[in-house]
Amino acid sequence: MIHSLTLSDVLADHARSRPQAAAVVDGEVRLTYPELEARVTRLAAALAERGTGPGDRVLWLGQNSHAVLELLLACSRLGAVCCPANWRQSTDELRFVLGDLTPRVVVWQPSDAVTPLVQADGAWIRAGQEYEAFLASGSLRAFDQVADTEPVLALYTAAFDGRPNAALLSSAALLAHATSLQIVRRMEPDFAFLASGPLFHVGTTMFALATFHLGGKNVFMPAFDAEELCRLVDAEKVTQAFLFGQMIDAVVAANAGGKYDLSSMRFISHSAEWDAMTTVDDSPWCRSKMGGYGQTEVGGMLTFLGLAPGGSGFAGRPSPLVQVRILGPGGIEVPPGEVGEICARGKTLFSGYFARPELNAAKSADGWHHTGDLGKREPDGTITFIGPKLRMIKSGNENIYPAEVERALKTHPAVADAAVIGVPDDTWHQAVQAVVALKGEATEEELIEHVKGLLASYKKPRRVVFVEAVPKKGFTPDYDALDAAHGGGNYPGA
Amino acid sequence: MIHSLTLSDVLADHARSRPQAAAVVDGEVRLTYPELEARVTRLAAALAERGTGPGDRVLWLGQNSHAVLELLLACSRLGAVCCPANWRQSTDELRFVLGDLTPRVVVWQPSDAVTPLVQADGAWIRAGQEYEAFLASGSLRAFDQVADTEPVLALYTAAFDGRPNAALLSSAALLAHATSLQIVRRMEPDFAFLASGPLFHVGTTMFALATFHLGGKNVFMPAFDAEELCRLVDAEKVTQAFLFGQMIDAVVAANAGGKYDLSSMRFISHSAEWDAMTTVDDSPWCRSKMGGYGQTEVGGMLTFLGLAPGGSGFAGRPSPLVQVRILGPGGIEVPPGEVGEICARGKTLFSGYFARPELNAAKSADGWHHTGDLGKREPDGTITFIGPKLRMIKSGNENIYPAEVERALKTHPAVADAAVIGVPDDTWHQAVQAVVALKGEATEEELIEHVKGLLASYKKPRRVVFVEAVPKKGFTPDYDALDAAHGGGNYPGA
Incomplete structure (x- = not known):
């Protein structure tokens, strides 16, 4: 266990190494790392008293909130698994998730879809006051060490046959992915991330966790709102938010008069108005086109455009902590220029889908994770994503x-x-x-x-x-x- | 094994992802990543034919050379351990290393100290032509996958009782450390490192491996020479060399007339002359004072000054992939401000010393690596290194x-x-x-x-x-x- 480093361990170190640093901002809530550490300890103790142990699931049904990060870190401390589910789903879809994941504890916010599901009995804890009281009931106790290879986060994705599957990600995978983002995005401890996208989506979660990992500040907003985003960027000196395309245009429109100072945002060039409001960033992540190729099952990004400046492939080159192979039938590598399935191995990969042994065996055939997507190598070694494999x-x-x-x-x-x-x-x-x-x-x-x-x-x-x-x-x-x-x-x- | 990533795996991916990139420059030798991959495959096959298998040691006794990287990567492919030993040691000291490490294969360069040790029989392979012939004798065969938790590099250090101990580092630890350097040093794939310090020292090796890990270019020189360094920086557009203090002054003196263009070097500010010749770098690593606190047993750096701008502790803050605790007797954490032993857990830690079970048990008591050095937490959470513990x-x-x-x-x-x-x-x-x-x-x-x-x-x-x-x-x-x-x-x- 001397080599293990869980999300909970990172938090424990930040509480010592960054006693004054802001960890979380969410409405009226402001928490330093020691404050977050104390809350997570109490929350983990309270969850344990409700019978939550290693491998058990804790479900969040609600909008973005700092409580999602707290629940994830408390699960890490316990060896349990936290799932922030898509609260926009229908009651029927959410009922499937409940039956599939069989959570020990559900923390929920009322909505047309969620409210009908609330059980009179059982550990359904309403976000807000009830959650605060639940957390406060936990003691500041010690916990056994948890291996960082244990799953800690479940994200529903990949509805291959109509119903989604919960991809399980371990602390080791999430932190490895965080380091890859820190390299490509040039993140430093003064990074402030605004979670303006949904936390049930890996695209938001991966930046929130990379920010947490470096000891930066996570700012939460319940859902995207252009004017509120401007206010938060100004007030919290946000470095990056989850934004693209039309969201950026909406922010530009909301800040048309220059009411808010958005210059702390270091972002990709988008439009003349946007570039004038923000600081155009020169990190590999922002230098040309953002992104690369990714999926939840690899922790976020498998390849980065920023690692292939001037490359001919649309997906760039692999993250530093993975290997990528383009494989044909039977797991045989295809030569450059030929199309095959994008397959991967490495530190950021998921631990399989929750309760899907047959699917997991198929997805990891021949010792490689099969993404289900087609790609090819270009002559310069970069990778082009072709499209979903589906069938042959x-x-x-x-x-x-x-x-x-x-x-x-x-x-x-x-x-x-x-x-x-x-x-x-x-x-x-x-x-x-x-x-x-x-x-x-x-x-x-x-x-x-x-x-x-x-x-x-x-x-x-x-x-x-x-x-x-x-x-x-x-x-x-x-x-x-x-x-x-x-x-x-x-x-x-x- | 789907989560495993060895040095050998990284090489295999670079050969595909960076087919045109320069991997190695050493005198007349220039190798792209596919060329390095082919040579490493042959070398691993040749070592296997000499009986080298998982856990066996391969010793390098000589100056800096690209052969050290090749031997390390070939050992990674085999699950063996490569040890670049300090060739400046006396014959007696080297005899101790040979008896301690019992290597299966020794690759050597003649010197007053080394030559008397060469055995008529056995696998002593002289660097140069004999090494080339040995390598060429290997076939381009496939190897079984090796777990990245297996030791791959041994570096002698820590002569607690007069004789040194070989710290064993795994691929997982070395690559985790490489990512920490890439974050703090803002390394990108165009990074070119000149190994101007000894490869038997972690200070040089850690940058060579971080450069390799990102797909950059490693330039080797047999030993430090100020004028040759200038020539190589100019010719190879080197980003960083292993340099400090008087070495930098010697380089400035050697390039007094401005004969060589050193502007590709991105380095810390040192003197007006040096700053004028090079590009003063603004990465966290170079922004104030370089470094932090480290030792071979943690893969290089345990803490970074670059992660604690303006901090009061002389050693900065922990690397993103470790936890640090200041522990007193009995493994009890001491409060901030009090002196205790600097202890650590995390991804970059070594796998113990070769063949020292009792020492290893003592060094990892209570589930923490005991560095043998004293330190304390400052009120801002940063760490000050006090000095070696030795005794109490x-x-x-x-x-x-x-x-x-x-x-x-x-x-x-x-x-x-x-x-x-x-x-x-x-x-x-x-x-x-x-x-x-x-x-x-x-x-x-x-x-x-x-x-x-x-x-x-x-x-x-x-x-x-x-x-x-x-x-x-x-x-x-x-x-x-x-x-x-x-x-x-x-x-x-x-």
């Missing part, structure tokens, strides 16, 4: 991924949307068939030739069917509907 | 550390040097006695009053003995000689 077409013993062919079709100026299915073929087992919605004029022959110019010839569609609109399931084509409508079938492994 | 005096049931009293004595303007011993005392078990060499005038009473003004009264010397010079053992007082000459004894635990 087998034609003439070749593997063809619909997402790759769809991507090629969509580069044609007349194509508005495209999906690719496999139809049974006596000679080739399956034949590639495209389903295309046009926004301009193009013939079947033209589109086939277009794909042939971009990809290996065997990947080109044999036939193109034109439709008004490609049916969707979320962001991806509804392949079941497409197969039913256009004769798809004979998929390998099906 | 017990007087009136109080613990008194000689280093703390010596430090107080040395702040008196008339004191040139001071040592503190404990002499048997019927009432108090031991009494504090100072042995002082003066450079000005001071009486015994004045010095006792001086210490009383700085420390708790029970720590002040009862008696001060004046000597011409305090006898030394390396950098510390020779306490055995002092006890013999001045009647020391009755130490607790002795």
